Amino acid sequence: MSVQLGMPQPREDAGLSVPAARPAGAGAGLVDRYGRRATDMRLSLTDKCNLRCTYCMPAEGLEWLAKQAVMSAEEIVRIVRIGVEQLGVRELRLTGGEPLVRHDLVDIIAELRRNHPDLPISMTTNGVGLARKAAPLKAAGLTRINVSLDSLHEETFTKLTRRPFLDQVLAGVDAAWAAGLGPVKLNAVLMRGINDAEAPSLLAWALGRGYELRFIEQMPLDADHGWTRRNMITAAEIRELLSTDFVLTPDPRARDGAPAERFEVRRRVAGSDAAPADGPVLGTVGIIASVTEPFCSDCRRTRITAEGKIMSCLFSREEFDLLGLLRSGASDDDLARRWQDAMWLKPKAHGMDHVGLDAPDFVQPDRSMSAIGG
Numbered sequence: 001m002s003v004q005l006g007m008p009q010p011r012e013d014a015g016l017s018v019p020a021a022r023p024a025g026a027g028a029g030l031v032d033r034y035g036r037r038a039t040d041m042r043l044s045l046t047d048k049c050n051l052r053c054t055y056c057m058p059a060e061g062l063e064w065l066a067k068q069a070v071m072s073a074e075e076i077v078r079i080v081r082i083g084v085e086q087l088g089v090r091e092l093r094l095t096g097g098e099p100l101v102r103h104d105l106v107d108i109i110a111e112l113r114r115n116h117p118d119l120p121i122s123m124t125t126n127g128v129g130l131a132r133k134a135a136p137l138k139a140a141g142l143t144r145i146n147v148s149l150d151s152l153h154e155e156t157f158t159k160l161t162r163r164p165f166l167d168q169v170l171a172g173v174d175a176a177w178a179a180g181l182g183p184v185k186l187n188a189v190l191m192r193g194i195n196d197a198e199a200p201s202l203l204a205w206a207l208g209r210g211y212e213l214r215f216i217e218q219m220p221l222d223a224d225h226g227w228t229r230r231n232m233i234t235a236a237e238i239r240e241l242l243s244t245d246f247v248l249t250p251d252p253r254a255r256d257g258a259p260a261e262r263f264e265v266r267r268r269v270a271g272s273d274a275a276p277a278d279g280p281v282l283g284t285v286g287i288i289a290s291v292t293e294p295f296c297s298d299c300r301r302t303r304i305t306a307e308g309k310i311m312s313c314l315f316s317r318e319e320f321d322l323l324g325l326l327r328s329g330a331s332d333d334d335l336a337r338r339w340q341d342a343m344w345l346k347p348k349a350h351g352m353d354h355v356g357l358d359a360p361d362f363v364q365p366d367r368s369m370s371a372i373g374g
């Protein structure tokens, strides 16, 4: 990794990467060299998954972590407590891999909720098995949910995820809404020639049901390393695709560090370039343009992988072992310090100290999205 001259460099210690200490006076919480403060914690509960989305996993899956290597429920609860009580974490996202495959998921959420009555706890899931679990998750204290849904067509869904589970996912989305896990947000990664033409009908479906759909630019985080900039559907193309049926206007609400740029949606008047000035707002759509319109300068994220490694950025190639330190008997203060030191070294953008996933020196991380915790 490259760091600014004069800045503390990571050092090797007993085979583990250990961040050099932050300078004294760097400030409380999870601050970094660029003046950002991470308050949004994303925690991966597992690297396992029951889908094989082409933009994330290889067809044959990945070699899963051994059970012992993955954080236990008690370890997760302790790490979250340190984040919230000592480091200024203000919201928690549970992710993976697929969080629903963890058998103790409901118990973990219940314990987190007992410790942190006011913490927003959300989860990003593929929705398989959600229909059964939505109500228990709500009862345990989950605040809200995002479900990945790339297509409403059985065949396209199966091609993209390599599994025939569309009906289960649709039932899961509706169950989440019915259980009170709203606002329900849906994530769709658009893939050229596969589901891109479906964008307007997917949006019409989501608006009709009151779900907030977000279209996502594919990032180079697939295990197959098949990503190319040319093949990626850009945010500009997404807006163009939607313009056949809809008129989008910027949502007046503050973006507040969110990856999604939100737009209010009105139906386009047939044969016209515009929506009627007083046409009703049907809902909102988000566009997550991580590649072409990056939002790294306002990034508030800190990540913990399923095996308890701190990743300061989705694209970090440097990771710091929090779980190993915890298992060696470290105190809460030691753990908090390791976390702060790791976050101090957070790269400026996309794992580098300059912006640009298509920069010549961009190197795709070894980990795929599922193994990082997306």
Ligand SMILES: Nc1nc2c(ncn2[C@@H]2O[C@H](COP(=O)(O)OP(=O)(O)OP(=O)(O)O)[C@@H](O)[C@H]2O)c(=O)[nH]1
Residues within 6 Å of the ligand: 093, 095, 122, 124, 146, 185, 187, 216, 258, 259, 260, 288, 290, 301, 314, 374
């Ligand atoms: N560049 C970048 N993209 C991210 C990051 N985290 C998530 N994404 C992308 O954003 C998409 C949506 O992430 P979600 O987990 O649904 O949630 P969110 O959009 O971060 O948050 P909410 O809108 O508050 O629910 C993911 O599918 C990723 O493609 C990040 O740290 N950096």
Ligand SMILES: C[S@@+](CC[C@H](N)C(=O)[O-])C[C@H]1O[C@@H](n2cnc3c(N)ncnc32)[C@H](O)[C@@H]1O
Residues within 6 Å of the ligand: 049, 055, 056, 095, 096, 097, 098, 099, 124, 125, 126, 146, 147, 148, 187, 188, 189, 216, 217, 218, 219, 220, 221, 222, 369, 370, 373, 374
């Ligand atoms: C890694 S998954 C983990 C949670 C859960 N399995 C799911 O699919 O929602 C989190 C999000 O990352 C997104 N994602 C995975 N690979 C991606 C990629 N290469 N580019 C952009 N988003 C990606 C998925 O669409 C999903 O919305």
Ligand code: SF4
Residues within 6 Å of the ligand: 049, 050, 051, 052, 053, 056, 057, 096, 097, 098, 126, 148, 369, 370
């Ligand atoms: S995007 Fe989510 S559901 Fe799809 S393979 Fe990756 S971890 Fe699994």
Ligand code: SF4
Residues within 6 Å of the ligand: 294, 295, 296, 297, 299, 300, 301, 312, 313, 314, 315, 347, 348, 349, 350, 351
């Ligand atoms: S790429 Fe890294 S810096 Fe940029 S928004 Fe994602 S996590 Fe933050």
